[in-house]
Structures are given as structure tokens and as C-alpha cells.
Amino acid sequence: MYFSSWLSQLYRGFSRPIGRTTQPIWVPxxxxxxxxxxxxxxxxxxxxxxxxxxxxxxxxxxxxxxxxxxxxxxxxxxxxxxxxxxxxxxxxxxxxxxxxxxxxxxxxxxxxxxxxxxxxxxxxxxxxxxxxxxxxxxxxxxxxxxxxxxSCRKLPFEIKDFVKKTEALRLQYRYLDLRSAQMQHNLRLRSQMVMRMREYLCNLHGFVDVETPTLFKRTPGGAKEFLVPSREPGKFYSLPQSPQQFKQLLMIGGLDRYFQVARCYRDEGSRPDRQPEFTQTGIQSLTEGLLQYAWPGDRDPVVTPFPSMPFAEALATYGTDKPDTRFGMKITDISDVFRNTKSEFLQDSLSKPQGTVKAICVREGAKYLKRKDIKSIRKCATDHFNQEVLPVFLKANSNWNAPVAKFIEEEHGLELTRMMELQEDDVLLLTAGEHAKACSLLGKLRLECADLLEGRGVVLRDPTQFSFLWVVDFPLFFPKEDNPKELESAHHPFTAPHPSDGHLIYTEPEKVRSQHYDLVLNGHEIGGGSIRIHDAELQRYILSTVLKEDVTLLSHLLQALDYGAPPHGGIALGLDRLMCLVTGAPSIRDVIAFPKSFRGRDLMSSAPDSVPPEELKPYHIQVSWPTDSEAEKGSLNHSLHPES
Amino acid sequence: MYFSSWLSQLYRGFSRPIGRTTQPIWVPxxxxxxxxxxxxxxxxxxxxxxxxxxxxxxxxxxxxxxxxxxxxxxxxxxxxxxxxxxxxxxxxxxxxxxxxxxxxxxxxxxxxxxxxxxxxxxxxxxxxxxxxxxxxxxxxxxxxxxxxxxSCRKLPFEIKDFVKKTEALRLQYRYLDLRSAQMQHNLRLRSQMVMRMREYLCNLHGFVDVETPTLFKRTPGGAKEFLVPSREPGKFYSLPQSPQQFKQLLMIGGLDRYFQVARCYRDEGSRPDRQPEFTQTGIQSLTEGLLQYAWPGDRDPVVTPFPSMPFAEALATYGTDKPDTRFGMKITDISDVFRNTKSEFLQDSLSKPQGTVKAICVREGAKYLKRKDIKSIRKCATDHFNQEVLPVFLKANSNWNAPVAKFIEEEHGLELTRMMELQEDDVLLLTAGEHAKACSLLGKLRLECADLLEGRGVVLRDPTQFSFLWVVDFPLFFPKEDNPKELESAHHPFTAPHPSDGHLIYTEPEKVRSQHYDLVLNGHEIGGGSIRIHDAELQRYILSTVLKEDVTLLSHLLQALDYGAPPHGGIALGLDRLMCLVTGAPSIRDVIAFPKSFRGRDLMSSAPDSVPPEELKPYHIQVSWPTDSEAEKGSLNHSLHPES
The missing domain is CATH 2.40.50.140 (Nucleic acid-binding proteins)
Structure with a gap:
């Protein structure tokens, strides 16, 4: 019955280039x-x-x-x-x-x-x-x-798409940069797609657009929220990192079918959201219909339903929770091949808990990957994962050319060839270690190899193809990194447990799957949502007993759940990222009119800016100027400033 | 050609009841x-x-x-x-x-x-x-x-429209209050009307919806802007009081036909914006078409074009810049009648600069106005305007019953009767003084009398009638109250001068009319806009020479104007106020999902809230706790906190 979905504008700070920019000349x-x-x-x-x-x-x-x-x-x-x-x-x-x-x-x-x-x-x-x-x-x-x-005075750069400018210059003269064909196209397409989404939600499916406040109370774990001093001494508002609480309160208030194009003030992703079985499917169908309806008419139509993959499979096969399914190069567990190997290194890894040997196969890798590529791949493995990766080249004579080769008995070599469908000139990247870590490493190398191969002219990922994927059945809790005996929410503490695992909450909470779902497009998370907890008792138990959180900051929400909260859930789509993928823009700054630099500065007006002490007075605050040594540390530790 | 219009969500702080609430029972x-x-x-x-x-x-x-x-x-x-x-x-x-x-x-x-x-x-x-x-x-x-x-636990109040609750209780349990038929109706109608406005702008007239940043540099006169401390010591963002600068920058960036449903962070109204003759008409026609298109289908259709009235006429006839034209009771200048009066008080007033004698006529006032009403009218005049108002009753025998009567010679009495179409039982409210002050006083009394008469059952203002009015030709500058030799902007310093008065800017700036226009509905300002200055030299001259402002804070805008800024203008509609009038809600808090109390507090979550010092550290600020005497003063001086 009731559900909320919303389209949050997420800001991800510094973004790496994704895909190619299709630079339109002046098409109408x-x-x-x-x-x-x-x-x-x-x-x-x-x-x-x-x-x-x-x-x-x-x-x-x-x-x-x-x-x-x-x-x-x-x-x-x-x-x-x-x-x-x-x-x-x-x-x-x-x-x-x-x-x-x-x-x-x-x-x-x-x-x-x-x-x-x-x-x-x-x-x-x-x-x-x-x-x-x-x-x-x-x-x-x-x-x-x-x-x-x-009349126009002399320009700092020419308004022509082929004239290259630095990003800093583009941001400083944003109003000139906005005149480019590319920026005009991106912003107008964005406006049109958002309008289509609104038509779909409001006009076709009876959703109601409700604006929620920007100045609110800080939320638990709100250290990443911006503070806004009020005129009451010592009292602060907070810019909410998402309308998380408001959407639940709207559901409790009977505002069935709420959506909002909302802003999130945070330098990380933000997550957005119904009862059991029947609802996750409903939200997924709605989201698919929404994207299909809003999709630009000059692209291939969006095919629905989107495929769905459990988190565990995504991790085991693609080494990530946001697999790019446009190409293969899947991770294969080859532990069995090495069960009786003489390699101490492999034996050692296999004997540990969750110990595995895994590999990906770079087809015709020997043709395309140079010695320095292999070197950089191995460096990437040690730098980011502190782990060894072993390249294995399958030569023309079907001999194995690798340090591990001597441990591969002929019988096992044939088995490996069969399992991974190896052919001449293929390169195997092999690693051994704990399951999740080995998968993450190979997931990362899979993307590195795809970049390297595409740099050599091999087309792996068709830039005109849009591969949507639902990733589901996430764990509800993860062990804390610094103290693995304690649990923290995988997404946020309001996510409902998977109906099949509900009984485990009180006995083995670490085994509970959640009703969270992510929407992935071409390897990028463009949305996420969950069915929410509508039972006040369960919510209290999870917050205080499982997560050991201070519940006083959330008393208004817990109280609201007591007053006939309907089952509800929803989803948030990251419009910036989505528009980036649709337009092929290299950065989310190319789909936002006035973006901040990745240090959170507005280069056009040079915000943030100094404020004279007398203007701080009404807010009862003063600046604590850092000492020299603190300032130095601070400059290394500059964190991102959200918002778009 | 280019123009920007936008629909700002304005917050006016404490709002007085307007009109009657039409309480729908559960209509579908x-x-x-x-x-x-x-x-x-x-x-x-x-x-x-x-x-x-x-x-x-x-x-x-x-x-x-x-x-x-x-x-x-x-x-x-x-x-x-x-x-x-x-x-x-x-x-x-x-x-x-x-x-x-x-x-x-x-x-x-x-x-x-x-x-x-x-x-x-x-x-x-x-x-x-x-x-x-x-x-x-x-x-x-x-x-x-x-x-x-x-299951629901015991409620703090019943969810029935006829059960009266205090506003504080309603705000504290906002999620329950939202279940009422009235709140459901208001918020859904708002969503629908905004959607219709979007269709009109985007789909019918090719407007582009662009989101502008919330964290920005403070603007001159920005003492009323909220500050947001950044992680850079001593540096602050500001929550812009309106997208004022951004809309101009978008015009300069070639984003022709921009609009936005924007938020304004300020405890006052905010003002919104093109070249000469041909443009003001364009924006007015667009706004009329927009309201006509978005108007609820179950009301009388909006008739266009709306009538237009110069500011000077609005002041002289209705004593305000937002006349309620649903009823007459217009102000009449009766100075000529008293040119040769023997009343020293009147003579004295007439001899001063801009001295006038003015009156309004309350038809059949003698029937409806009681002695205490007259007393409260006179008290209102002295309290708010420090000015005398003289009631004159026209008795059945056509004799004048008033202290001034003895100064009215018969000839002049007849003249007065003719000018004001006086009849038996009419009451004349007469005042003398400086033109603008006398008009303002009578404008205020006109509304007071309307309230009094309606309290006695006389229908003056039909609640189902919607009277739109453009008020135009405002002065560009006003003398500063505290120093009348200096000028300040009547609206904001970016408003373009009226094309006929452009030459006076350099000689008699106080006489220049502006290209600002207000849209008034039933006596409430629901929108305002202007043609903007697109000439950098003129803008610099006005800011630095006429207004003596510090232009460094605006250097990015002045620079942008130099690079081929197109002529542009626009308008901002106050959606909160508009929805209030459409739904007949007594307060704008009844058309906003999560409003702040009039002291700027969120009564549900009790924001703003204290923040522990360690959470202030990353922002390099500390609280300056006021001394006891300051705190006392502060509590009397609590100012409104914007936002909705």
C-alpha cells in the first residue's frame, strides 16, 4: 500500500571520469x-x-x-x-x-x-x-x-567546445562555460528527464511532491552534517544529510506515495525506501517504469524488468556490490584445483578461514598486455590490498608460464583450462586469500584490465549500452572494522530485515540479510533503497541492543512509529550520477549548473569566505583559530564539502 | 528574448490569519x-x-x-x-x-x-x-x-478535523496532524498546482529547471543570511536568501528561460526579474498564463489579463502597495474642501510640504460601528501612526456630527457630500498630514473597518473571489529612514530603472521609477519581479555612487555582466502565500509539511539543538556564551528564523 520513493540529488565529491563524452556540435x-x-x-x-x-x-x-x-x-x-x-x-x-x-x-x-x-x-x-x-x-x-x-569585453577563453580549458578556469568563469553546447545540452536534458520523472510519478501514478525542511536537528552519526548556528546561544540546526527521517514521518502522516527531488548535504553517498514480500517488487517495478518513461527518446529504449543479483553473488563473481555487467571476465573460484598443491603459499592461504584461490581470465591478454601493464597490475594489488597477484600466461604450446606453473600438475592444468575455458594467449590473474578480500582485489583488477585493453583498442564496454542491475539481499550488519565483535549497519539502522531472516535478529544478527536494494548502471550505483522498519519495538531493539546507539536523538521518530506507522519503503536515485552516465559526461560537475570544486570551494565567488566577528555575534559563535601545527595537519586532512 | 522566472518558496515568519478555512469533509x-x-x-x-x-x-x-x-x-x-x-x-x-x-x-x-x-x-x-x-x-x-x-498506541489527540488542538501540539505531533483531511488536501493540492506550473513552463513554453546551490558566498547586506561554518578555519558559507545572483548568472550563461522552485533562507520577503518596453509585458503575460493553467479546476477560472496599477495610485487610493481590490472604501483627497478652513489643525497640516486632508467613507457605518469600534480605530491611528483620525457621522438630518463639523461651511459640506457620494448613516474617517503617511494610515483603517463590518455580518470581501492586480512603477530608491539624505534600494540594487527615467539616474535618482512589479492577490503580495540591469557600468554606478555599497562582495557578478549579459528579467511567486489563499488556510503553516514555529523551532524534534564542543571542532568555532545581562536582552530580541 503506502510507499515513499524519492529522487535524491546525491553529491559524491571528487568523481573520476566515466565513459566518453559525446560532444554534440550544434544540433537543434x-x-x-x-x-x-x-x-x-x-x-x-x-x-x-x-x-x-x-x-x-x-x-x-x-x-x-x-x-x-x-x-x-x-x-x-x-x-x-x-x-x-x-x-x-x-x-x-x-x-x-x-x-x-x-x-x-x-x-x-x-x-x-x-x-x-x-x-x-x-x-x-x-x-x-x-x-x-x-x-x-x-x-x-x-x-x-x-x-x-x-557589448562583451575580452574573454578569458573562447566559447567553443574544441577549445580546451582547465577545470579551474571553467569553474571560475562558470557563466561562460555554461554557454558551451555540451553544458547547454546536459542541463537541458537533465531538466527534461526530471520533468518526465515527475509526470510519471504525479500524473500517472498519483504521487505527491512534498518539500521537507533544510534546517533540522542533527541525526545520530551526524558528525558529517553541516551545522548552522542559530540565534539561541549554543543551539545549532543541522543541514540533513538526506530527508531520511522526513520521508518516514510523511508515511506515518498518511502522505501515501510521497516523492521529492531532494538535496543531500554530505560528502558521501546517501541512502534512501516497505512491508515484506509484496513491496520490494513494487518499488523495483516503479523505478523501472520511471526510468523507461523518462529515458531520452534518441537512445535505445530501456528494457524491463532489470535483472537482479544477490550481494553475495555480485561479490563472488564481480568482486564488488556494483558490477559492470556489460562484459565478462568473471571471477572463478579455483580453490579445488589447488587443494593438494605443493605450493606452501597457496596451501597456507587455503588452510585459513574463508581461504580461497581465485582467478580472472584476460582473453588474449598476452597480445595486449605489456610487461609494464602486468607490473602496474601487481603494484595495484599490493598497494590497495596488500596482496600478491600472480599472472599466468598460457603460451601457444599450452605450457604454463608462471611462477606457480611448477605446482600445477598436468591433470590440474587441464581442469583449470576446462573450468575457465582457457585458450592460447589468454592471461590468468590468480590470487589466494580470504574470500571477500580476494574477490575485491580481482574485482578491482577486472576493471583495471578493461581500461588497459580499451586503451589498446579492444571494445569491452559499449558506451551506447546501458546495463541496469538490481543488487539485493545485502547483509543487514557488518562487523565494525576497528572492533569486529561489534556490529554496525551496512546501510542505515532503519532498514528492515529480510522476512526470511527476521528470527535471527535476536540470536545471530550478523547472519541477517536486509531488505536493502541497490540499482546499478554500467558499474555505477545510481540508486538505493530499502523497506523500512515500521515496528517501534524492533527499531528500538536494533538501535539500542544490536547497535548500542544513543536513541535520545531519535525519540521523535521512535515515538512516531508507535502511532500506527504503515509498512513503507522507497528508493533514492542519484540524479547527478544518472545524468553523467546518460550524457557520457566525464564528471558530475558537467551536469550541475554551479558545482563546487572537489575541495568544496565555489571558484566563481570564492566561497566559503571570511566573516567579520561582528556578524558572528548574533549567532553566539567565535572562530577558534588553529595553532600552526594544527593548521598543518588540517591542510593534509582536508575533507570534502558536499552539495551541488 | 531571454528571461528567467522563478517560483521561490518564500517564508514570511509569523503570519496572521487570512480568509476562512474551508474545511472539507472527506471528499474524494x-x-x-x-x-x-x-x-x-x-x-x-x-x-x-x-x-x-x-x-x-x-x-x-x-x-x-x-x-x-x-x-x-x-x-x-x-x-x-x-x-x-x-x-x-x-x-x-x-x-x-x-x-x-x-x-x-x-x-x-x-x-x-x-x-x-x-x-x-x-x-x-x-x-x-x-x-x-x-x-x-x-x-x-x-x-x-x-x-x-x-498497532497504534494511545493518541495525544483525535485525528478528526472538528477536534480542536493547540498549534504547539499540532506541530509537536506533526505526523499525526498531517493525517487530517485538511492537511492532506492542502499538501496534495500544492503538489498538483506546482506540477501544473512545471508543465506550463517546461512542456508548453520550453523553460529549463536548474537547481542552484544552497551553500554560497554571503551577499552584501547579508547579515540576515544563515552562516554555515566550513572546515577551513574562519571560513563560512552562507545560505543564500534567494537565488538572486544565480538566476542572473544563468542568463549570462545562455540558459534562456530558466525557472526553479527554490528555497529562500531569510526572515523577510525576497524579491525576484529584463530589457525595456517589450519584456515586462512578456513576464506578466507568462505569469498570468501560468496561474490560469495551474488554477484548481473546481474554482472559477482565472481571467486574464490582470489589471495593473502604478504604485503612486495604489498608495493614494488604497494606502498600500498591495491593495485588496475586492471592495471599495477608497481614499479620497479632500484637501480642497478645507483650503480656507478656520481649523488651525487642518490649516497647519495643509501648509506643510505634501500636506493633505484625506478621508475614507464607511458606508452605513453608523449602523454597524459601535462606540468602542470608533475608539479602537482612533487608538490604532495613534498607536501605529502617531496620528489623529476624526470620525464624522452623517446623521439623518444631513447634519454633521463631529468636532470638525463647525469648520465645515455649508457650501463645503455639500461639496464633500458630492465628492464622496455620502448618504445617510455613512461614517467619514478623516485625517490630515503628509500625503504618504495619511494614505498609509487610512489604508490600514480601511482594512480594520472591513474586519469590523464583516464581524457584524456585512459581506465586503467574497472569500470565493480572487482579485489579481499588478502593481507597477515603484520608485527605484527610497530615502533611508535614519538618514534621509542617503538613498537605499526600494527592492534590490539589481533592478533596472524605468526606461523613461533612465536619464534621471545621474541627476535626480530619487525621482527614478523602477522596472519592478508586484503581483497582488486579495490584498496579499504573492509575487514580485523586475527587469534587471544588464549593463555592467550602470550596475557599478548604482552600487558604488548612488548606494555607496562595497562592491567587492559582488565582483563575480559585475565581472559576469561584462561578458555579453543579455537583457533579462523575471518573477518570483511565493508558493506558501499563494497556497494559503487558494486553500483558505489560516496560516502558511497549514500548507507546509514540516513548518517551523514562529520562533524558528521545530517542535517535533526540538531543533535547533545543543552540539557537544568536540563536534564544533572540525568547523573551528566555539560558542560565545552570553553573560546574564546579554542573555536577558537577547530573549526579548528573539528574531525569526526563516525557512520552511
Whole structure:
């Protein structure tokens, strides 16, 4: 019955490049952005002084008198000028006759990127001068009047996508960077996709959009929340790291089918959320329908339902909770092959608890991987996992070329070849150790190898392919890293236990699976959610007995659960990451209008900024200036500042 | 061409009751909320375990097997039970036969407000037992199975609209208060209207929805902005009081047609924004179309265009910049009548600069206004304006009954009667003084009198009538109150001067009108906007020479204006206030899910809250505890904390 789903805007701080940027030249955004074929075209020139946008003009407009507004993109020999608006480019012919001297003067003297308004007639370009690469390339404008609306001074960089600028310069002059075709496309596509999601939720499925507060009480474990001093001495608000509590309170308040495009203030991911059996499926179907409905019309349609994989399988096969299922190179457990090996190292590993020998196979690796690649792979293993990885090359003569080779008896070699379908020139990367650690290592190396192979021209991951995957059946608790005898929540303490494991909560909580689910796209987590605990007693037991948390900070939520809380759950989608994948942008900063730098600074306005002591007074705070030694330590320890 | 409009969510702190609450009993929200007649009905039971909502069942469902989920609203003699969900109420017949003993037990023992799932058959109520006041009153449910999903403990108040609770209790148990029919209606209508606005802007007119940052640099005059300490010693972010700068930067960045449903962090109104002549009209038409499109389908349609009134006229006629034009009682300048009066008081007032004598006429006031009313009107005048107001009663014999009467010569009395169309039993409220002050006083008394008359049963302001009005041609600057020789912005320093007055900026800036416009509905400002300055030189001149502001805090904006800023403008609508007027809610807290109390506290979670010193450390701040005498002063001086 009741459920909440929401689309949180998650900020992940520093992001590494993902995929390739598809750099569109000026295709008409209006057409490009149409997300459903049957939709009515919006009127882009209603209520304004222009009659048309620059980018929309076609031979069908021939002979029409038009008024256009835009920026001067470039000028050729004082004869042609290209005018740009957010819908594209159009060529304007500068009149050369005496009678139009004033028009010529305006158009020839205005610096590039100045704003002008022109009016004139749409005419055909002379035969042979058409530009088939430009959507408006068959026509040009014969100008009658021109008016300089605002002049532009010398630019710090050219507004052309092919002109490379540093990221710092782009962020400092963000308002100029936003004029690029790529940024225009990304932000407009984002707006359109979010609008489609809203239509799906509100208009098709009766969801209600509720805004929740930004200034709230801090939550347990809220050390990562921003504080906002109030005018009451010593009292602070907190910027909530997610609308986590509010969505539960809305469910308890009977606001069935709530969603929100929310902001999360935190430098980590944030997690978002119903009763048992029947609900997880409902939320998953809803999310699939939502993405299918909102997907850009110019891509392959989203196929539903998405496949689903238990966390344990994801870890064992891909070494991660967010597998990129666009390619194989799966992890194989080859422990049995080495049960009776003479290698002490392998024997030793196998004898430990959860000890395994595992491998991935890089097909034709011997052809593509160079000596330095193998070296860097081994270095990666020792650096990040403090663990050895052994490369095994299968040579043409089917001999094994590896330090471990001497321990592989012929019978076992054949078994290994069969198990992993080994062929000539394949390279095996083998490791031994504790199950989860060995899997994580090989999961990491699998992605490293994919990068290396793609660098050599092998196509493993089709950038036009979108592989969605549900990862389910996560553990509810993990042992704490610093004290493995205590447990902590794998996601958050409000996640409901898996219905089949409910009885274990009181006896073997570490074995309980949760009703948390992650949505993964091409190896990136784009969403996560859970069925929530709606039983106040169970929630209290988990918080105080299992997790040993201080429950006073959550008393309002625990109290609310007592008053007829309906079973509920939901999901949060990370719009930044999703838009990154859809547009192929290298960084989430390319899908956000005014992003912070990865140090949390706004390079345009240089925020955060100093505040004079008298302005701190009403908030009853003063700055504790660090000593020199503290300052030094602090600078190494700079943590990320959330928000987008 | 370019323009930005946005829908800011403004918070006005403490709000006084406006209009009457129309308390709907459980009308089916689904139908009630349909905002356009041609729209497809959303599916409220997709992806969930119920087959139907409680509120939607009608005789057309007779014989259907249904599964419903909801809260137990009440129970009668263990025979009937009323189940509630957010779509309404339905009657459930508790089975009495032996074989259904377990179902009976569940339904009879569960406390009120517990959550249950039932399944059964829709049957007709026995003849004579139908309830025509209840939308589902013709049918009831014959239950087959029942399951208790969550039990409810004893409630702090009953979830019935007619049970009165204090506002503090409502806010403390907000999640229970949200279950009321009124709150459900308000929040769902708000979601629907905002969705319609989005459709109008995005789908019909090609606007782009861009989210702007919440953590930013403080702005000049930002003493009212919340500060957010960063991990850099002494450096602070600020929660922007409006996306004021961002919307301009987006225009400069070529993000033509931007809008946002934004939050403003400030305890005052906030103001929102293009080139000359052709643009103000465009924004006004857009806003009119937007409201017309988004208006609830069950009200009278919004008629466009809205009337427009210059600020000077609004002040002279209604004594305010937000006139309630649903009723007359206009201010009349009667100075000429008293030019040669013998009253020293009046003569004295008229001889001063801008000196006037003005009056409003309360029709049939002698019938309705009691002696104590007149006393309270006079007290209001002296308390708020330190000014005398003289009541003049026009008696049946057409004699004047007032202290000033003796100064009114017959000729002038007739003139006054003619000018103000006076009739028997009318009461004249007369004042003398400086033009603006006299107008403000009478504007205030006009509303006081309307309240008094309506308290006596006279209908002046039809609560179902919506009178929109544009107020335009505001002054660009006002003299500072504490130093009238200096000027300050009437709205904000980015507002463009009126094109006809542009030349006066350098000579007589106090005479320049602005391109600011306010949208007024029934005497409340629901929106405001302006055409912005796009010329960097003019902006610099106004900031530094006219206003004597420190421009360093705005250097990024001034720099941006230099790089081909297009002419632009826009508007911000206050959604809280608008929803208040549409729903007739007495307070904006009734159209916000989790409002703060008027002292800025969250009564549910008791935020703001104390933070232990070790959690302040990463932000390099410490609390400056006030001394006892400061604390005392502070408690009297508690200022409002914005946000919703």
C-alpha cells in the first residue's frame, strides 16, 4: 500500500571520469531533447521579442521575416556572422551596401560574444555554399536591422567546445562555460528527464511532491552534517544529510506515495525506501517504469524488468556490490584445483578461514598486455590490498608460464583450462586469500584490465549500452572494522530485515540479510533503497541492543512509529550520477549548473569566505583559530564539502 | 528574448490569519484534485498490495473483491468500522458469525489509528442506511480477511478535523496532524498546482529547471543570511536568501528561460526579474498564463489579463502597495474642501510640504460601528501612526456630527457630500498630514473597518473571489529612514530603472521609477519581479555612487555582466502565500509539511539543538556564551528564523 520513493540529488565529491563524452556540435536542442515522440513541441519564443530561435531555422522558413536574439559566435571577413542562442547557430549576411552602413557598423564592430538583436529575411544559401554539418546550413539571414543589446569585453577563453580549458578556469568563469553546447545540452536534458520523472510519478501514478525542511536537528552519526548556528546561544540546526527521517514521518502522516527531488548535504553517498514480500517488487517495478518513461527518446529504449543479483553473488563473481555487467571476465573460484598443491603459499592461504584461490581470465591478454601493464597490475594489488597477484600466461604450446606453473600438475592444468575455458594467449590473474578480500582485489583488477585493453583498442564496454542491475539481499550488519565483535549497519539502522531472516535478529544478527536494494548502471550505483522498519519495538531493539546507539536523538521518530506507522519503503536515485552516465559526461560537475570544486570551494565567488566577528555575534559563535601545527595537519586532512 | 522566472518558496515568519478555512469533509481527493478536466486519472493503486483506495469506492464497484489498506478511523458497537486512507473513508462490516471469529478479533481489538489490511466484497448498504454526506456512503465492505499491520498506541489527540488542538501540539505531533483531511488536501493540492506550473513552463513554453546551490558566498547586506561554518578555519558559507545572483548568472550563461522552485533562507520577503518596453509585458503575460493553467479546476477560472496599477495610485487610493481590490472604501483627497478652513489643525497640516486632508467613507457605518469600534480605530491611528483620525457621522438630518463639523461651511459640506457620494448613516474617517503617511494610515483603517463590518455580518470581501492586480512603477530608491539624505534600494540594487527615467539616474535618482512589479492577490503580495540591469557600468554606478555599497562582495557578478549579459528579467511567486489563499488556510503553516514555529523551532524534534564542543571542532568555532545581562536582552530580541 503506502510507499515513499524519492529522487535524491546525491553529491559524491571528487568523481573520476566515466565513459566518453559525446560532444554534440550544434544540433537543434529542441529536437534533440524531445523525450517522447508524441509530445507537443514547446514554444520557445512565446512572450519574448524574438520570433524564432537561431537553431530552429530551416528551408521551410524561407522568405519569412524573422527577429533573432543571440550572441555573436564568430565573424568572417566582415561579410558573414554566426549568431548563437541556446537552440543553435545561424549564419547572418552582413549587408555591404551604403544604405545599410549603420547595420554593418553594429555587426562588424561588436566584439565576439556581444548580445545583438537582428531582424531580416530567411534566404537560401547560394548553390555550393550549403553546410550539411550545420542543421541551419541550408539557409542564411539577410539582415535589415541590427541592435547591439550588450557589448562583451575580452574573454578569458573562447566559447567553443574544441577549445580546451582547465577545470579551474571553467569553474571560475562558470557563466561562460555554461554557454558551451555540451553544458547547454546536459542541463537541458537533465531538466527534461526530471520533468518526465515527475509526470510519471504525479500524473500517472498519483504521487505527491512534498518539500521537507533544510534546517533540522542533527541525526545520530551526524558528525558529517553541516551545522548552522542559530540565534539561541549554543543551539545549532543541522543541514540533513538526506530527508531520511522526513520521508518516514510523511508515511506515518498518511502522505501515501510521497516523492521529492531532494538535496543531500554530505560528502558521501546517501541512502534512501516497505512491508515484506509484496513491496520490494513494487518499488523495483516503479523505478523501472520511471526510468523507461523518462529515458531520452534518441537512445535505445530501456528494457524491463532489470535483472537482479544477490550481494553475495555480485561479490563472488564481480568482486564488488556494483558490477559492470556489460562484459565478462568473471571471477572463478579455483580453490579445488589447488587443494593438494605443493605450493606452501597457496596451501597456507587455503588452510585459513574463508581461504580461497581465485582467478580472472584476460582473453588474449598476452597480445595486449605489456610487461609494464602486468607490473602496474601487481603494484595495484599490493598497494590497495596488500596482496600478491600472480599472472599466468598460457603460451601457444599450452605450457604454463608462471611462477606457480611448477605446482600445477598436468591433470590440474587441464581442469583449470576446462573450468575457465582457457585458450592460447589468454592471461590468468590468480590470487589466494580470504574470500571477500580476494574477490575485491580481482574485482578491482577486472576493471583495471578493461581500461588497459580499451586503451589498446579492444571494445569491452559499449558506451551506447546501458546495463541496469538490481543488487539485493545485502547483509543487514557488518562487523565494525576497528572492533569486529561489534556490529554496525551496512546501510542505515532503519532498514528492515529480510522476512526470511527476521528470527535471527535476536540470536545471530550478523547472519541477517536486509531488505536493502541497490540499482546499478554500467558499474555505477545510481540508486538505493530499502523497506523500512515500521515496528517501534524492533527499531528500538536494533538501535539500542544490536547497535548500542544513543536513541535520545531519535525519540521523535521512535515515538512516531508507535502511532500506527504503515509498512513503507522507497528508493533514492542519484540524479547527478544518472545524468553523467546518460550524457557520457566525464564528471558530475558537467551536469550541475554551479558545482563546487572537489575541495568544496565555489571558484566563481570564492566561497566559503571570511566573516567579520561582528556578524558572528548574533549567532553566539567565535572562530577558534588553529595553532600552526594544527593548521598543518588540517591542510593534509582536508575533507570534502558536499552539495551541488 | 531571454528571461528567467522563478517560483521561490518564500517564508514570511509569523503570519496572521487570512480568509476562512474551508474545511472539507472527506471528499474524494482524487476527484477534487483534478486540475484540468481533460486529464487522465492517475493510478493510485499501482505497484502496491491494495486493489483500490478506500475513498474511491462507489456503487459501480458493487460485487468486486477488493483489498484495502488504511487506518481505523472509528468503530461502532463492534459491528461497523470506518477505514481511512488519504483518499477518503469507507465503512467496513465486521463479520459476526462463528467461522470468522479471527477476523472479528483483529478488527475489534485493534486500537483506533492502527493500520490494517482487509479484503472483502463491495456490497450495497441496506435501504435507508445510505449516507449521502459520505462519497462512499452508498456501499460498504463485507470483510473476508483482515490483518493488523501495525498497532497504534494511545493518541495525544483525535485525528478528526472538528477536534480542536493547540498549534504547539499540532506541530509537536506533526505526523499525526498531517493525517487530517485538511492537511492532506492542502499538501496534495500544492503538489498538483506546482506540477501544473512545471508543465506550463517546461512542456508548453520550453523553460529549463536548474537547481542552484544552497551553500554560497554571503551577499552584501547579508547579515540576515544563515552562516554555515566550513572546515577551513574562519571560513563560512552562507545560505543564500534567494537565488538572486544565480538566476542572473544563468542568463549570462545562455540558459534562456530558466525557472526553479527554490528555497529562500531569510526572515523577510525576497524579491525576484529584463530589457525595456517589450519584456515586462512578456513576464506578466507568462505569469498570468501560468496561474490560469495551474488554477484548481473546481474554482472559477482565472481571467486574464490582470489589471495593473502604478504604485503612486495604489498608495493614494488604497494606502498600500498591495491593495485588496475586492471592495471599495477608497481614499479620497479632500484637501480642497478645507483650503480656507478656520481649523488651525487642518490649516497647519495643509501648509506643510505634501500636506493633505484625506478621508475614507464607511458606508452605513453608523449602523454597524459601535462606540468602542470608533475608539479602537482612533487608538490604532495613534498607536501605529502617531496620528489623529476624526470620525464624522452623517446623521439623518444631513447634519454633521463631529468636532470638525463647525469648520465645515455649508457650501463645503455639500461639496464633500458630492465628492464622496455620502448618504445617510455613512461614517467619514478623516485625517490630515503628509500625503504618504495619511494614505498609509487610512489604508490600514480601511482594512480594520472591513474586519469590523464583516464581524457584524456585512459581506465586503467574497472569500470565493480572487482579485489579481499588478502593481507597477515603484520608485527605484527610497530615502533611508535614519538618514534621509542617503538613498537605499526600494527592492534590490539589481533592478533596472524605468526606461523613461533612465536619464534621471545621474541627476535626480530619487525621482527614478523602477522596472519592478508586484503581483497582488486579495490584498496579499504573492509575487514580485523586475527587469534587471544588464549593463555592467550602470550596475557599478548604482552600487558604488548612488548606494555607496562595497562592491567587492559582488565582483563575480559585475565581472559576469561584462561578458555579453543579455537583457533579462523575471518573477518570483511565493508558493506558501499563494497556497494559503487558494486553500483558505489560516496560516502558511497549514500548507507546509514540516513548518517551523514562529520562533524558528521545530517542535517535533526540538531543533535547533545543543552540539557537544568536540563536534564544533572540525568547523573551528566555539560558542560565545552570553553573560546574564546579554542573555536577558537577547530573549526579548528573539528574531525569526526563516525557512520552511
Amino acid at each position: 536542442l529542441s529536437r534533440n531533447l524531445m523525450l517522447g515522440s508524441q509530445r507537443k513541441m514547446p514554444e520557445f519564443s512565446s512572450f519574448v521579442a524574438r520570433t524564432n530561435t537561431c537553431g530552429e531555422l530551416r528551408p521551410s522558413h524561407l522568405g519569412q521575416e524573422v527577429t533573432l536574439c543571440g550572441w555573436i559566435q564568430y565573424r568572417r571577413q566582415n561579410i558573414f556572422l554566426v549568431l548563437r542562442d541556446c537552440h543553435g547557430l545561424v549564419q547572418v549576411v552582413i549587408p555591404q551596401d551604403e544604405s545599410a552602413a549603420s547595420v554593418k557598423k553594429v555587426l562588424c564592430e561588436a566584439p565576439l560574444e556581444s548580445v545583438v538583436r537582428i531582424s531580416g529575411t530567411v534566404i537560401s544559401r547560394p548553390p555550393g555554399q550549403e553546410n550539411p554539418k550545420m542543421p541551419t546550413g541550408a539557409i542564411e539571414i539577410k539582415v535589415k536591422t541590427a541592435e547591439l543589446l550588450n | 481527493l482524487s476527484r477534487n484534485l483534478m486540475l484540468g478536466s481533460q486529464r487522465k486519472m492517475p493510478e493510485f493503486s499501482s505497484f502496491v498490495a491494495r486493489t483500490n483506495t478506500c475513498g474511491e469506492l462507489r456503487p459501480s464497484h458493487l460485487g468486486q473483491e477488493v483489498t484495502l489498506c488504511g487506518w481505523i478511523q472509528y468503530r461502532r458497537q463492534n459491528i461497523f468500522l470506518v477505514l481511512r486512507d488519504c483518499h477518503g473513508l469507507v465503512q467496513v462490516v465486521i463479520p459476526q458469525d462463528e467461522s470468522a471469529a479471527s477476523v472479528k478479533k483483529v478488527l475489534c481489538e485493534a486500537p483506533l489509528e492502527s493500520v490494517v489490511r482487509i479484503s472483502g466484497t463491495v456490497i450495497s448498504r441496506p435501504p435507508g442506511q445510505e449516507n449521502p454526506k459520505m462519497p462512499t456512503g452508498a456501499i460498504e465492505i463485507k470483510v473476508k480477511t483482515a490483518e493488523l499491520l501495525n
